[in-house]
Structure formats: C-alpha cells, structure tokens
Amino acid sequence: MPNPGQIGPREREILTAIVETYISSGEPVGSRTLSRLNKDGLSPATIRNVMADLVDAGFLEQPHTSAGRIPTAQAYRYYVDQISGKAVLSPSDQNLISESLAGTVDIQQFLERTSHVLSLVSSGVGVAISRTGPQYALEHVYFSRQAPNKVLAVVVTKSGVVHDRIMRLENDLSQTDLDTAANYINTNFRGWTVDAVKTELGRRIEHERTEYDRLMQSLRELYKSGALATNAPNVFVEGVANLVAKEEDRERLRELLRTLEEKERIAELLSAYLDTQQESVRVVIGLEEAVPEMRNFVLIGAPARVGDEMQGSLAVIGPTRMDYQHTITAVSYIAQLFDKLLNENV
C-alpha cells in the first residue's frame, strides 16, 4: 500500500478529531463515536477504512483487537504542527497570567511565579530555570570575613542576580586584605563578563607573580577558593499535584515525582531542548529519549529572553494527553511578557 495517499483533507480531519477526542476522554476512540461526533455524516464503516490506513501509516495504534484507536507520538507531532499558530489565549487566562506576573521586578521572582502560574493554566507541571550566569556582566563583588579562613563572597551581576557563597580559605586573610582585593576587582573589571574576569584574573595572578605583593597573594587565595564561581541555576518546579490525576500507574507516578525533584536533571532537560536561536515555543513530544521515566510526556517550552540575551527558560512538562493549544499559547504569552516586563524595568 503506497503511503502518499493518507494525508488528504479527510484523513487530516479524522486524525485531528481522534487526537482531540482522545485528549479529552482518555479512552481509545472508536469509529462509531467519531461518526456521531463528526458534523459531515460519515458512516462508521468509512471511518474504519480511513483509520485502518492511519494505522498502517503509523499515526494510530490499537491497545487490543476490539478497542478503539489511540494516537501515536507521530500523530501528536502532526497534530501540533496543524494547530500551531491558530490558537488564541482565552481572556480569563490572559488576565490570570498578567495579574500574577505584574509587578515582578527581578528575574528570579518572575520565574518563580511563572512556574506557579503555568501549573495553574495547564494540566502539567510548571517549570522555570534561571540561566546560570558566568557570561553576565559583573557589577560588584564584596567579601566579608566571617571567621578565620572563612569568607562570604557576594557577586552581583548587572542584571541584578546576586550570587552568594561562603568559602573556606587555605590561608586566612584580614578584612582589610579582602576589602583591598574587592576594590581591585571592582575598579578593574566592572562591566566585564564574569567569565572574562576569571580568565584575566587567572592570567594576572600567574604572570604578575610578585611573591611579596600582598594584593596578588590575596587575589590568588580568593581565586583558588572559587570566589567568582556562580551559583547553580535556580530551578522552580510547581504543580506536581496535577500529575496525580493524569498518571494512572502508581509506580510510574512515583518515579516521575522523584525525577522532578532532581533539579539538575530538569535543568539539563530544559537546556537540552531550549536555546536562544529558536523562535518562540518549542513542543517536544517523546521525552523518553532524554529521560526514560518521562515516557508519554511532553515538554512545551520557550526561552526567557530580555532583548537578545537568554536569561532562563520556562516550560510545561505534562502528559501527551494535554490541551496543546491552551498550553502553547500560555507559554508563548509568558515568554513575551518576560521580555516586555523586564525590558522596561531593567
């Protein structure tokens, strides 16, 4: 049987109807149900023929002989391509989102609220991460001696993100030494990217090695202890309760929750699929490639940009059976809002 025939307008319509019915009902959809639902009265028999073709083409499958059909990953991908661009966000959702995010003033706060509001408007889990930022411009560093050999380092970037860490030094430094060192860095490197500062500072320490220069010794000490290391990205995950209703299998639910608590893996997942280049929302169907536990799960995400700079990512992770239109538009809307709100505020 030659493949080319199957994506005519009739097939498309039927496939779309199957996907939508399955999303809302959760049960395999049969030919009679579909015929009743369909406006232009096609008989069940006709629909059965079309369905048989769609099975051959890999869009549908049957759990068992006498059951209806359910969509495959391929069908979802096709469906998402079909509807993309068509959807409009409902005014009530738009309000909810705007109100939740109005008045946010820094990135962390925005992302935290984003994960929450996404979990409310979708039937999945709302996720947001802030980009860990060695590539951002340095605004200010500050060192404070807490105890012998113990120093608190605060690194502030231009975008307003604060990284603080407590470090242990090999050799103690006085607060005066620390102030001198901080002053040196602030004077010489303000506006550089943190990465560039690290490189250049490393070079200077190495080359301008004047054994008895107190300042250089302090800097070396601080550098070794990772004074300029930036924090791990913040990962916000909310709405796991939504999954309880969606995932039947107890054991899988448990695995899922466990995975969603491993922040690093979530961060990896998002950065694997979302990058600056992409325009707006990306829908990834078939997350099991990256995370086996997420068989039958989908990621709908977008980069969070201010201007051209990617400051983080936001996404919904949910079951393949989800309201795509709704979720896609919500993610897209928030991504735009991010740019808009933080552009005017920063």
Added chain:
Amino acid sequence: MPNPGQIGPREREILTAIVETYISSGEPVGSRTLSRLNKDGLSPATIRNVMADLVDAGFLEQPHTSAGRIPTAQAYRYYVDQISGKAVLSPSDQNLISESLAGTVDIQQFLERTSHVLSLVSSGVGVAISRTGPQYALEHVYFSRQAPNKVLAVVVTKSGVVHDRIMRLENDLSQTDLDTAANYINTNFRGWTVDAVKTELGRRIEHERTEYDRLMQSLRELYKSGALATNAPNVFVEGVANLVAKEEDRERLRELLRTLEEKERIAELLSAYLDTQQESVRVVIGLEEAVPEMRNFVLIGAPARVGDEMQGSLAVIGPTRMDYQHTITAVSYIAQLFDKLLNENV
C-alpha cells in the same frame, strides 16, 4: 467500667504489639495474629478481652464488626511516649547522614541537604526551613543602582545569611548617595540586630529631620522602600514521591501534594509546633488540627539551633503509619549535627 485498670504491663505490651504490627502491615490486626506473634503464649480469647478494654479506653478502633483493630491517635501518642529514648540509630543511617552533611558550610546548604536526607531515611517527606531573621545581627549592607529609581539592596547578617532584593524608589538616588547611605549604616549599626537598626533608623530619620541634609533624605528614601526588609524564610521540601506509596486515596494524595507546595503554610506549620524552648525532638500526632488535609499525618521535628540561637527547623512529615524509632533518632541526630557542624564553622 473504671478506667484506671487498663495500663498494666500486659495491656501495654499488647498495645505496643498492635501498633507495631499495624505500622508494618497496614492492616487491622486481629487477636489470633497477635497471639501467634506474642512470645508468651496468650490465647486469642484473652487478647480479645484486653483489646475490648483498650477499645473502651480509646486506644483502638474497629473499621467494622468483623475486622481487627487499628490504633487511634491516642494509641500512637502512648506508643511514642513508651519508646522515646530507647532507640538507637543504625550505623548505616548514621553514615548516610554524616556523609551527606559533612562539609556543609552555611545554613541554607545544610538545611537543603537535610530535607533531602530526611526524605531518604524516613518514609515521609523531609522538610526544613530557615528562620527568617530580622532578629539577627547586621554585618553589612550594600546598595547598587540598577536603573533610574531601581536599587539592589544586599543585607548580610553575622550568621552569613544574605538577603537581596530589588527595590523601586520614589525618588532617584545616585550611586554616590547610595554609597554614602550604606557607609552610614555600616559604620553606625554593624552588629545591631536588623530589627533594632530599623527602629533606630526610623527614629533618627524622624527626629533629626534636617530638610536639606542629603544623607538623611537618602536614608528616608531607602527606608521607605524597605531596604532592610528580610527575605521570606527558605522552605525546603523533598521526598514527596514517598507519599505515593503511602497514601491510598488518590484525591487526598493530590490535596497533600498541593499543600506541600504552599511553602508559607509549611513554614507556619513548623513554627507553630517547634520552638526554641523544647528539648530535642517533638512528635505531633494529629496534624489535622493545623492542616485539615493532613489527617492521619504526623510531624516529627526539632529546632535547628546553633548554641542557643534557633536558626531554623527540620522535620519529617509522614503518615501515622511510619517507623517512629527510626525517624525520631534520625531527626534528633541531625539536629545535634547542626549545632556541632555550624558551631565549629561559624
């Protein structure tokens, strides 16, 4: 029937056996099971008599006529009182905990790891919060002008906690003004509690009202915008996946997960039950008074102290059916470790 009789040694032994059997099996325990289990061979009939008394005294209840008995909250309380002090932490758990927490250097990190390790060694959810600290000593403040009317404030306390926030000012201030203000605060108030600083600063702004004093104007501006406000306490919750196995009812599970995401409520719950006065671990049976969704749940927690100062709280929230000995000792051990590790480091 007179009450005083029921807590003789025989009754205690049987009650303890019932609680333990129920905890491990999860099913109502009957007289025969118990008779088989009990070393000194009491017959089922005898046990039945005792059980009937225990039901009258409010320690046991029956789901229905022909089922075994299950312990009431009162029985759990009695049981916990009985075993308290007796338990010893298994070496493997002790290792796991020590290794997880070794090398932590600040409070946040310690508490974050604590919530994780508690979720591993117990069958419940590991929870930890850091105390929000207006009562802690000020180490240093720092203001940075991000944009017109927008200032980043960083407040560092002696204990090494960093509070950062972005504020919007009514009237713009230059970076020089900000530096002057920060310098004034640092010079005058280092070592004061944040609360005291706020009070005194408010007083000075009010009384030493010299309209044309630039410094006072800056301070007033910053004060109004909440420069010294401290962050909400951090709440760490881990191990919700454990609940999937423990909670049968789907709908309740969902409620529970939702509640556990509301950080403020969790923070309230812990601070309601845990305070500085208490010695070591407290076991609260019957959480439904504070949080209705947590019917049949238990909190096992302790304050996280360094010396006499309470820096936060740590707890396990889990089903009444949990391994109390195990969990109590784990919580107690971590609370001690907190004091020890952070005392030697701070």
Added chain:
DNA sequence: GTTTAGCACTCTGGTCGCTCAAGTGCTATC
C-alpha cells in the same frame, strides 16, 4: 471506485452470587 449497511466475532468491564478466611462477642468451663 468509493461509500455504506450488515453481520459474525472479540474484547473489556461490570454485576451477581458464592465461598472462604478472619475476626468478633458471648457463654461455659478450668
């Protein structure tokens, strides 16, 4: 040639009835 009607067949899920095991309370006895 496409569409439809009809038919025999195959599953799944729910209901009914039955039995069985576990447990109970009560009474009589040791």
Added chain:
DNA sequence: GATAGCACTTGAGCGACCAGAGTGCTAAAC
C-alpha cells in the same frame, strides 16, 4: 482470671455471565 468453644458477621476473592463497544470483512448501493 484465663481459656475453649460456638454461632455470627463481614470483606475479599473468584468464576460465570452479560452488555456494550469495537473490529474486519463482504456484499450491495451510489
């Protein structure tokens, strides 16, 4: 006071059964 015996209750498990939904195939209609 402890125990043995006995009649009674109840939920869980199991098989039989049936209805509903769906299928593929064939033959007829458009």
